[in-house]
Amino acid sequence: MFSNLEMAYVFIYVCLGLIAAGIILLFQMKIKHNAEQRDMERFTKKHHDYFMYVQSHLHDDVTLELPPGKLTSAERRVIQAKCMEWIEQFKGDAREKLLQLCRDAGFVEEDIRALSSLRKDRRIEAVYRLGGMRAEEAVPQLQELMNRTKYGPMTIIIARAIAKSALQSQQIREMLAKLLSYDKAIHHMAADILLETRLDSASLMRKLLDDPDPGLVKISLVAMWGQAIPAFVPTLDRLVGSEEKDVRAEAVKLYLSSNPSLKDDTIAQLMNDHEWEVRAAAAKALGSLHAAGSIPLLASALKDENWHVRNNSAESLAMLGEQGFETLCQAALTGEGPARETALYRIEQIMSKEGEHEQVEQMVAFNKRKLVYDRYFGLQTSKRIGTVAGVGGDYTA
């Protein structure tokens, strides 16, 4: 019993020691953090006039300088933080002036030195600032640091700093390839990072679209956000036939968003693709292409197993005049299961817009549809069609 109690005493003493150390540390940190916060506020106030001076000369032909006199390290941090905030906001000459100010003030040099610091905190802080200051001279060291860093949130911070700073497309390519090498399917995150670049995005995208690495092709397709630039259409046309399913799906979405003229067999091929994303993109595009010949394909796609394909098909049918609307009504009246529900939902949406049309053409189009509707469902537009849908069951949405 005695030895057991002794063990408990030791435990108690250890706890007491740790508690005392913890409380001291806690108060020390709190006092330090509060003092830092107060300093920041004080220096922001102190340099208010200087900030006004910088702002008012951003578009003048003068070289910006630091305030006169010796600045403390905290003051330098406050000025640097303000410059970085403005660099994000401004473009063109104003931004260049601020970048030059950061260089002349030695901020860039300081942070490049900090990249070799033994303290991880200091290194990551420097990475963030160098990205903020678009320090192209730091890119080789940033790349080296990225190569040494295990994959995690810090990798993303370094990658972003490289994307902001790099002036050579090869550096961006290497950074993206490194991100892909972790095999984490982070194409969307990588695309977001890519969009931080200062380089001419059109030529960078073109290079990436032609890259032999399908991962890089996918990143550039994702980064285009569904807005194809006409110059890319031939490349997209080629990628539509890619064997990489992700690349093909993204390429089709982009390609179709450029309103291309499609052959009937291409349409049929896309609408029968085994990737739902391709079928959904094709179904969506057919409405705005006003390809009335595609109505049978869209009608059949109302029965697709994927909700997005069904929904986009119904949306496109609704855009294809009376004939498209009539196909929807037929599906709502004679179809079954999800096809019927999708059609019903779309019809309800259209019919609920009665009286909302101000343009004569819109009114005429609506009235034509109303006639079709009345033919199928009788003259009771204010009533619900059938019973509440909602027995369908797929989770493809």
Add this chain to the structure above:
Amino acid sequence: MVTIYYVMIVSVLYFVIMLFSFRNIKDIFRRAKYSTYNTLSGSELVPSVSLLVPAFNEELTIAENVRCLMTLNYPTYEVIVINDGSSDETLKVLIEEYGLTLLPNPQIRGKISTNKVRGIYYNPQYPQLYVIDKENGGKADSLNAGINLSRYPLISSIDADSLLEKDALIRMARMYMENPEETVAIGGDVRIANGCVIENGEVKDVSLPRRMWPMFQSIEYMKAFLGGRIGWSHLNGLIIVSGAFGLFRKDYVIAVGGYRGGYPGEDMNIIIKLHRYMLENKIKYRVAFCPEAVCWTQAPDSYNILSNQRKRWGRGNLKNMIENRDMVFNPKYKIMGLLTMPYNVIFEALNPYFRITGLLALLGYVLLDMTNWKVLVVFGLVNFLSGYMLSVGALILEEIAFRRYTKLSDQVKMLLFSALKFVGYHQLGVLWRVQGHIQYLQNNNSWGTMTRQSWKDKKEAA
């Protein structure tokens, strides 16, 4: 002496988990400080999310909470409020506030079985808001109804009495985007809003609660979330993502059959099911915790409401442990089977019994021979100091990474309540858990009373 050793072992285990939290806290701080959200929050590249908000008798807070959710810094999302057969005016408040009308032919895509959906309300002027009105079936049933209607690949469950910080969702999405294929769920940090200044559905000024019960809970949450969950998530052994705020991959939630209805503890249950599914199917995965994504919640501020909540938690925990007993010490389930589940059974579910029997045995022992009073004191001290040490650890973690409470007096108050917690509150916690277990054995599955205050009243009362 067995009891003293038990307490010491629990403390050492807690301590080890907390060490993992300390190991990660600097990275969390850097991630929160140096990750930029301005490009992400306006980007089409961020995955779309369906926010599911189950509401039962929330007429006082629902309008403000929905307003908060409608103004998040997030590119594409929908808010689905599920009125779970409220007996108050929750539905009416929403209909009037947002001019909603009944959708004649709503598209319900899912088929998880739920209680009858009476209707779905919508207003094209608020295209991202849907309100489902259904018959009462509990929180899990409501979440399942929300999943059935949802359009997007990610779902986020949010309590109707909680307020999300504007960047909370985008912070979670950033974490998801870092590893989208392996991430099945991400939990957010839940903090106590009592005492804070709330304006337009947003926490404007952070303060500690002025009342005793919420204050104790504030300390408790900090310890559990920062001290515990950061460490557990590092081991990929997180057993719970708080029902108040979590993000999930919808396809996997559906693959495990959605939320389990009919019993509390659905938030723990879904995570156990996800672990089980991923491990049984040998799919690489992670259940992550994102402490920088913060959700502020109204804590119960009266004895009755708090005791009901804790009994419910006790019941839910026991049910989950019994239902998944095959996972305990089963190497097939890796960290879950060998560490998380045994830990939860021995040191959480059975904790009250070890402590109570130990204390009674010690009391008996001392009564037989009064010269051994020292043993009793040692037991008390071991209990108190080990718990207090972990609370101090949680406060240090908070100070390193978040610094939400800026005043020195807040620090003193938190340290004081961390100590006071062991005089009464801690013992009540043990009692409530035992009562929860008794309710489980009696098949008593009532929710208990739960009253809400509007955020405005809350500000005055806290």
